[in-house]
Amino acid sequence: MAKLRSRYIQKVIQLFDNELVMINRVSKIEKMKMRKQIVNVVQPALKLTTMKPEVFILVVEKKLSAILRQFIDSYGFCKRLTDVVRQLYQKAEASLTPSRLPDDQ
Numbered sequence: 530m531a532k533l534r535s536r537y538i539q540k541v542i543q544l545f546d547n548e549l550v551m552i553n554r555v556s557k558i559e560k561m562k563m564r565k566q567i568v569n570v571v572q573p574a575l576k577l578t579t580m581k582p583e584v585f586i587l588v589v590e591k592k593l594s595a596i597l598r599q600f601i602d603s604y605g606f607c608k609r610l611t612d613v614v615r616q617l618y619q620k621a622e623a624s625l626t627p628s629r630l631p632d633d634q
Contacts, residue, residue: 532578537617541571544610548600555599563596575614582614 545567549560570592574585590597590607597603 533575533617533621537621538572538575540617541575541610541614542568544606544613545571548606551601552599563599567593567596582611582618585614586611 546564549563549567552560555563570589574580574588586607589610597607600606
């Protein structure tokens with residue numbers, strides 16, 4: 530598996546941020562603590578070269594379960610997160626493989 534670039538990691542963190550904004554029953558300070566916890570889990574997990582999307586989702590669901598439960602649509606969020614992470618890994622894989630030009634012989 531390919532290692533994700535920092536801009537791809539920021540897209541994943543932005544998904545979490547968008548969900549945090551929609552939570553009404555939590556104070557700003559608690560949201561900041563949640564965001565810090567999210568960043569502390571997401572960044573190291575996505576920077577591993579051996580990480581697969583399925584394993585990443587399991588890690589996130591295990592370590593951030595308390596935060597995911599507070600999201601309005603936690604199941605829908607996990608599905609969107611899975612789709613986005615798969616797409617980002619596919620982009621990273623595509624950028625690693627050199628494109629072959631046809632030989633003009």
